[in-house]
Amino acid sequence: MPRAKKFYTWAFRRLFEYVEYKAAVVGISVEQVSPAYTSQRCSKCGFTHENNRPTSDGQAVFECLKCGYSPHADYNAVAGLRPAGSKVA
Numbered sequence: 593m594p595r596a597k598k599f600y601t602w603a604f605r606r607l608f609e610y611v612e613y614k615a616a617v618v619g620i621s622v623e624q625v626s627p628a629y630t631s632q633r634c635s636k637c638g639f640t641h642e643n644n645r646p647t648s649d650g651q652a653v654f655e656c657l658k659c660g661y662s663p664h665a666d667y668n669a670v671a672g673l674r675p676a677g678s679k680v681a
């Protein structure tokens with residue numbers, strides 16, 4: 593689709609604005625966090641390496657080479673976003 597990137601940028605900006613508005617109503621601040629390397633970064637110790645994802649076809653697999661932490665890959669990626677966005681307790 594021509595200009596798809598422009599559409600996605602617009603759609604995500606609108607989504608963020610809605611979330612920010614609704615959160616403000618109940619007193620919650622909203623911050624955007626870069627998703628870069630979240631699939632490769634250990635949410636427990638912070639070690640980041642592409643080999644933390646041992647197989648290319650097992651998308652659910654995550655195992656930290658440094659500390660051995662091995663949660664579901666999707667859980668790890670989401671949990672890894674928390675420190676960067678949790679300046680307020």
Ligand SMILES: [Zn+2]
Nearest residue numbers: 634637656659
């Ligand atoms: Zn680790």
